[in-house]
């Protein structure tokens with residue numbers, strides 16, 4: 156069962172909010188279920204004061220909740236004046252701070268709704284709360300729903316909204332509603348299509364004779380790429396999801412060739428977008444590579460497949476100093492097909508704005524890995540849409556859909572059985588299950604699968620194979636954590652010699668960037684010995700000792716930086732990587748290479764907020780890949796907060812040819828066992844639309 160948490164499990168962008176406690180003095184009134192607390196020794200304070208002092212809630216949210224419930228009282232002294240709705244709003248605000256779209260009332264523990272952990276009270280530097288819950292003993296879900304339904308601030312055209320036992324701030328509910336209704340419309344609209352022509356084109360791009368289903372694993376090895384093309388060619392909305400190297404880019408390149416052939420009389424305008432510039436550069440490279448490899452694409456069709464991708468922000472046209480875009484409902488985009496890669500990184504608000512800007516005739520195709528970390532901002536759209544998909548399990552297609560897919564892909568043979576239930580969204584989803592980059596001989600693929608499926612048996616097999624000299628692409632370093640970390644830092648610093656030497660030799664900006672991107676050290680946390688900040692300092696020091704850099708100014712030659720704040724004026728975005736080098740005039744500049752391989756130089760003083768990036772957080776690495784990826788996880792004490800399956804899986808799947816894990820094995824096992832989900836009503840809303 157996955158966990159839903161508030162504030163504790165997402166280290167980024169919210170660092171953990173609970174502080175470490177101190178010596179308590181007076182007893183606290185705890186619920187029966189929490190009587191194991193060292194109550195006799197605790198010094199207490201009112202719950203609300205505690206929540207504020209422990210930074211579990213923000214004063215601004217208290218003020219908002221007071222405003223919405225009409226209780227303008229003194230926070231510290233008059234807690235009794237606050238209603239249940241007031242506390243539900245605080246819980247909603249805390250949920251939103253942790254990027255949940257809503258507050259799921261069914262998941263609230265009414266005895267301890269703020270999930271105050273005993274451990275955080277035991278050695279508290281702040282007085283413990285006198286109670287763990289503001290709700291009466293009998294209070295539960297139906298009481299909460301009743302109270303909310305009768306509250307002035309809840310309802311249509313009100314600041315808060317209740318939908319399917321979920322409480323929303325109206326703006327997020329609106330984004331979800333927009334998204335659900337537009338997706339439903341796209342998923343159900345009639346397309347004019349020559350099915351016989353589609354069948355023959357599918358056979359050209361995926362000849363039946365080229366593919367054999369492996370009978371020991373028939374579901375996983377079915378020709379899912381062919382099915383994905385059939386799905387996306389026959390629906391206005393589709394999702395193609397799959398792990399690393401399962402052929403998402405290859406499939407979409409073939410799909411675009413098929414679509415352009417089907418509509419050859421009036422070629423389609425196709426746009427490829429990604430959430431970050433880095434991902435756009437990567438997609439551009441992959442599409443070009445796929446086009447070159449796929450020699451079955453006719454000469455007249457190849458030029459109709461776009462060669463490059465751009466960011467969503469660039470496509471929509473940012474209006475400086477606002478959160479609005481040039482393209483919107485009133486000024487739609489000029490395109491027929493929109494493909495969004497790395498869709499797991501797109502947050503709810505951006506996706507809603509993007510889908511609103513689509514012209515009514517357009518098709519939308521989402522690509523991505525549903526198991527990766529969700530977006531930095533609110534929402535988890537891809538994993539919401541892909542609910543229920545499991546590796547090795549047949550997805551649920553309706554009987555009409557299964558029949559159609561068997562007809563166009565498998566010469567009417569019953570390769571795909573119909574599911575007993577019917578839901579229009581399921582008919583739009585394709586799940587690529589077989590990795591072509593990481594076959595059975597690749598340790599990276601096996602480790603990624605072991606983590607993603609929480610399979611400790613498979614992990615054991617991976618370890619055993621490494622011990623026997625196999626899986627050369629994988630290094631599992633369980634012991635380094637108990638040794639001085641300095642040894643690992645020295646090894647990591649060695650990996651940065653190449654690009655620094657290239658700078659010293661006066662090599663081109665592009666080749667320096669390429670050499671830098673070969674290796675990347677990822678860390679799960681920011682603070683502590685195993686955090687990004689400390690690792691950056693240590694590596695910098697090691698490189699300085701080796702005479703490769705002179706880090707005695709804020710900015711220096713060879714310093715790699717990552718932008719941490721969007722600057723729409725300069726067109727520098729969160730996640731963009733620059734390297735400081737001298738330009739032709741001998742001026743120190745931060746050099747960036749954009750997705751079209753253009754070089755852009757900025758003087759350091761003009762740069763928006765940025766960080767050193769010898770090491771980066773796993774969150775920031777999403778959408779990028781590196782030939783050699785090393786990932787370091789903190790020791791168990793620090794790892795309790797924020798390390799989970801999605802985080803570790805995302806880190807592993809950044810590696811292309813070599814992956815090195817530096818971690819306590821117990822931390823790895825703990826992460827595998829801990830899957831996190833975000834509260835959202837998107838799936839329910841789509842079901843509601845379909846009913």
Ligand SMILES: Nc1ncnc2c1ncn2[C@@H]1O[C@H](COP(=O)(O)OP(=O)(O)OP(=O)(O)O)[C@@H](O)[C@H]1O
Pocket residue numbers: 380397398399400401402403404405406441445448591592
């Ligand atoms: N059906 C196939 N048969 C053989 N090789 C394939 C097939 N499909 C894809 N490949 C190869 O597998 C590799 C990965 O494919 P591709 O880049 O399309 O996957 P992806 O899912 O987009 O990867 P990423 O993890 O980078 O998102 C490429 O080298 C590609 O040529």
